[in-house]
Amino acid sequence: MSNESKTVLVTGASRGIGKEVALKFAKKRYNVVINYVMENTDVKTLEQELLNAGANAVLLEKADVTDAEQMEKFVKTAIEKFGAIDVLVNNAGITRDNLLMRMSEEDFDKVINVNLKGTYIVTKIVTKYMIKKRKGAIVSLASVVGVAGNAGQCNYSASKAGIIGFTKSIAKELASRNIRANAVAPGFIETNMTENLPDSVKENIHKQIPLNRMGTAKEVAELIYFLGEDTSSYITGQVINVDGGMIM
Ligand code: NAP
Numbered sequence: 001m002s003n004e005s006k007t008v009l010v011t012g013a014s015r016g017i018g019k020e021v022a023l024k025f026a027k028k029r030y031n032v033v034i035n036y037v038m039e040n041t042d043v044k045t046l047e048q049e050l051l052n053a054g055a056n057a058v059l060l061e062k063a064d065v066t067d068a069e070q071m072e073k074f075v076k077t078a079i080e081k082f083g084a085i086d087v088l089v090n091n092a093g094i095t096r097d098n099l100l101m102r103m104s105e106e107d108f109d110k111v112i113n114v115n116l117k118g119t120y121i122v123t124k125i126v127t128k129y130m131i132k133k134r135k136g137a138i139v140s141l142a143s144v145v146g147v148a149g150n151a152g153q154c155n156y157s158a159s160k161a162g163i164i165g166f167t168k169s170i171a172k173e174l175a176s177r178n179i180r181a182n183a184v185a186p187g188f189i190e191t192n193m194t195e196n197l198p199d200s201v202k203e204n205i206h207k208q209i210p211l212n213r214m215g216t217a218k219e220v221a222e223l224i225y226f227l228g229e230d231t232s233s234y235i236t237g238q239v240i241n242v243d244g245g246m247i248m
């Protein structure tokens with residue numbers, strides 16, 4: 001195993017956009033560090049898929065982004081193994097949709113806790129190592145609903161708007177240490193998060209998208225890879241939509 005490969009940490013990468021991001025970095029021979037929370041995750045198959053895609057090495061563990069102690073241990077293991085984390089992708093996220101009048105405090109807190117506080121917890125831990133190296137790129141998953149809002153998603157859109165403010169603030173704080181922070185705001189992307197929507201809702205969604213279709217996780221992964229690499233070295237504090245033209 002060579003230590004010359006760069007290392008990416010993608011949170012919540014057992015499926016969906018996170019997995020596609022991990023595969024994209026794997027193809028570029030990165031050391032790929034990922035976590036997940038579900039007990040029944042097929043870790044062996046996932047690890048093999050990443051190695052087959054070209055990953056230099058893989059570190060894959062069950063660790064919850066809302067648990068600072070677990071994440072601290074997980075990141076420390078990655079640093080001991082690979083020496084640094086060059087790119088952090090804050091991807092782990094959940095939805096618990098409901099109209100405001102029916103939104104329970106529990107569902108509100110849960111979504112803020114995983115999406116927003118989880119992003120803060122992991123970023124703080126990883127940034128400590130990036131500062132020592134005076135180099136790093138952080139890409140966090142926002143959403144178009146964090147910019148434009150969405151009926152039935154007040155908790156989720158608040159968490160994503162929070163990620164946008166968080167990203168702009170840390171971009172300002174960390175620029176002098178040569179660490180960039182950007183957010184990616186996907187529109188509707190085909191993943192587990194969107195597959196259970198009824199056909200009528202999907203048709204309605206297509207009507208709002210100039211490109212007239214949902215996006216793929218691969219299309220989001222391409223942008224995230226670009227923002228993680230030095231080819232985007234003059235871009236920081238930005239929110240970039242990948243949404244088929246939904247928000248202009
Ligand atoms: P997904 O298919 O539901 O996958 C979510 C991932 O997050 C899974 O790997 C899951 O792990 C992990 N996760 C959930 N809670 C976690 C926790 N507490 N700690 C660690 N990992 C956790 O979601 P997705 O559609 O790929 O979405 C990925 C990101 O993009 C999210 O931040 C989402 O808000 C954002 N996004 C998605 C869309 C879309 O249309 N799909 C649009 C805009 C933004 P397990 O498998 O173990 O549960």
